Amino acid sequence: MEKYILSIDQGTTSTRAMIFDKEGQVVGVSQREFKQYFPQSGWVEHDANEIWSTTLAVLASVLTESNINASQIAGIGITNQRETAVVWDKTTDRPIYHAIVWQSRQTQDICNDLKEQGLEQEFRDKTGLLLDPYFSGTKVKWILDNVEGAREKAERGDLLFGTIDTWLVWKLTGGAIHVTDYTNASRTLMYNIYELKWDEQLLEYLTVPKSMLPEVKPSSEVYGHTVKHHFFGQEVPVAGIAGDQQAALFGQSCFTAGQAKNTYGTGCFMLMHTGEKAVKSDSGLLTTLACGIDGKVFYALEGSIFVAGSAIQWLRDGLRMFNDSAKSEDYAVRVQSTEGVYVVPAFVGLGTPYWDSEARGAVFGITRGTEKEHFIRATLESLAYQTRDVLDAMEKDSGIQLKNLRVDGGAVKNNFLMQFQSDIMDVPVQRPEVNETTALGAAYLAGLAVGFWESKDEIETRWKLDREFTPEMDSESREQLYSGWQQAVKATQVFKPKR
Numbered sequence: 001m002e003k004y005i006l007s008i009d010q011g012t013t014s015t016r017a018m019i020f021d022k023e024g025q026v027v028g029v030s031q032r033e034f035k036q037y038f039p040q041s042g043w044v045e046h047d048a049n050e051i052w053s054t055t056l057a058v059l060a061s062v063l064t065e066s067n068i069n070a071s072q073i074a075g076i077g078i079t080n081q082r083e084t085a086v087v088w089d090k091t092t093d094r095p096i097y098h099a100i101v102w103q104s105r106q107t108q109d110i111c112n113d114l115k116e117q118g119l120e121q122e123f124r125d126k127t128g129l130l131l132d133p134y135f136s137g138t139k140v141k142w143i144l145d146n147v148e149g150a151r152e153k154a155e156r157g158d159l160l161f162g163t164i165d166t167w168l169v170w171k172l173t174g175g176a177i178h179v180t181d182y183t184n185a186s187r188t189l190m191y192n193i194y195e196l197k198w199d200e201q202l203l204e205y206l207t208v209p210k211s212m213l214p215e216v217k218p219s220s221e222v223y224g225h226t227v228k229h230h231f232f233g234q235e236v237p238v239a240g241i242a243g244d245q246q247a248a249l250f251g252q253s254c255f256t257a258g259q260a261k262n263t264y265g266t267g268c269f270m271l272m273h274t275g276e277k278a279v280k281s282d283s284g285l286l287t288t289l290a291c292g293i294d295g296k297v298f299y300a301l302e303g304s305i306f307v308a309g310s311a312i313q314w315l316r317d318g319l320r321m322f323n324d325s326a327k328s329e330d331y332a333v334r335v336q337s338t339e340g341v342y343v344v345p346a347f348v349g350l351g352t353p354y355w356d357s358e359a360r361g362a363v364f365g366i367t368r369g370t371e372k373e374h375f376i377r378a379t380l381e382s383l384a385y386q387t388r389d390v391l392d393a394m395e396k397d398s399g400i401q402l403k404n405l406r407v408d409g410g411a412v413k414n415n416f417l418m419q420f421q422s423d424i425m426d427v428p429v430q431r432p433e434v435n436e437t438t439a440l441g442a443a444y445l446a447g448l449a450v451g452f453w454e455s456k457d458e459i460e461t462r463w464k465l466d467r468e469f470t471p472e473m474d475s476e477s478r479e480q481l482y483s484g485w486q487q488a489v490k491a492t493q494v495f496k497p498k499r
């Protein structure tokens with residue numbers, strides 16, 4: 001009976017289950033969107049129970065639709081939207097509040113307060129992160145401070161915290177296992193990425209009891225088994241865990257220092273592998289943990305862009321400019337340029353390299369001649385400009401000049417965007433045949449742990465190029481366009497009306 005690996009890719013807007021065969025080819029996929037809650041301006045929340053129910057639904061449908069029996073699954077890999085924080089009561093198995101999503105700005109005041117106490121450098125030195133609402137630590141504090149009775153329950157040891165991977169492993173194993181992996185722990189603002197331990201001092205600043213935190217493990221090992229009633233009568237090993245961006249780095253076979261990938265999903269996340277060496281950044285990049293196997297710990301530099309594909313969704317759903325994201329390309333190529341229009345999609349502030357959580361989106365350069373096509377093209381170009389911002393910071397801080405950039409995620413189907421990306425960075429852009437590298441990375445991690453695949457070398461041979469986009473723009477045009485973008489971002493950051 002042929003065996004397979006199953007990946008659960010729990011993303012910001014949808015939950016996906018994918019089945020991979022020995023060749024690393026997709027043999028089944030099932031996806032469910034779930035509700036986004038915006039209780040106040042800038043806040044974003046999910047219902048962790050709905051995340052679990054969509055997970056069960058996609059598990060059932062992927063097996064049924066691909067006609068594969070649960071007993072044919074050799075291992076399960078989990079990859080997840082990172083930073084999003086769930087706090088649940090282990091005595092009832094119920095979350096005590098919605099999951100606070102990575103994009104949410106509701107802990108801005110907590111961050112400001114910690115900054116005023118002069119603590120940012122210590123957080124940065126220990127975690128590689130910044131005091132921004134993006135990361136989990138302040139979200140946990142917010143829940144403990146704002147949900148009635150939560151702090152007492154936490155002190156009693158009844159509450160558990162987890163990023164989404166932790167929550168899903170807990171549910172799949174029937175509440176037996178409370179774990180996370182290095183990559184997810186490295187996004188919490190509570191984990192010392194150099195000493196590889198929860199940091200008591202940082203926990204004290206955040207007033208988070210250590211008893212709430214999961215055990216931290218490597219990204220590829222058998223953590224536990226599914227309980228039969230949640231996995232169709234089978235006890236299948238849960239054998240891989242990684243935050244989605246690190247999973248994509250692994251799925252792109254970026255295993256050595258200097259290799260980089262950029263994922264164009266809701267946001268855009270560029271990660272460069274830096275080997276066993278952690279590179280500290282002066283330019284607003286994050287130092288983070290990459291997937292390590294064979295007992296090794298690896299680091300990466302990361303540039304985080306909060307709004308990328310979601311700007312295209314905004315054109316589709318908010319401005320109703322088209323009804324299918326793929327149409328954005330047709331509109332963009334109908335004009336030769338944006339004719340000086342720039343869209344800065346700072347809907348939830350700006351991430352790398354600006355870290356301005358109070359900035360909000362802006363449009364510049366419109367004239368009476370501006371048409372829908374210019375507007376759409378400018379929005380697509382904004383993804384590429386933001387990526388160039390990150391690339392410049394990365395090359396500066398790592399001292400490595402990128403030879404090429406591997407890309408993945410929903411928006412890389414857009415050929416216009418990929419060509420413009422290569423042009424504006426002056427670096428070749430490589431799109432692989434299997435675009436689902438996040439799920440594939442988690443599958444590889446699980447497959448390596450259960451002996452389904454032998455080694456990283458075996459995996460590396462499977463990476464296949466679909467198309468390479470090479471720079472075609474002259475350097476004068478490139479720098480002129482990019483300097484317009486830089487002016488637009490500066491102007492966006494100046495506009496801060498009282499809210």
Ligand SMILES: Nc1ncnc2c1ncn2[C@@H]1O[C@H](COP(=O)(O)OP(=O)(O)O)[C@@H](O)[C@H]1O
Nearest residue numbers: 011265266309310312313325326409410411414
């Ligand atoms: N052809 C396209 N051109 C531009 N953007 C696209 C295209 N197709 C999908 N997208 C965008 O890609 C995103 C979906 O990518 P995906 O990797 O599934 O995201 P996530 O995992 O963050 O939910 C959406 O935000 C969508 O607007």
Ligand SMILES: O=P(O)(O)OC[C@H](O)CO
Nearest residue numbers: 011012081082265266267
């Ligand atoms: O759900 P995605 O794919 O947009 O990824 C979210 C990131 O992990 C946030 O850090």
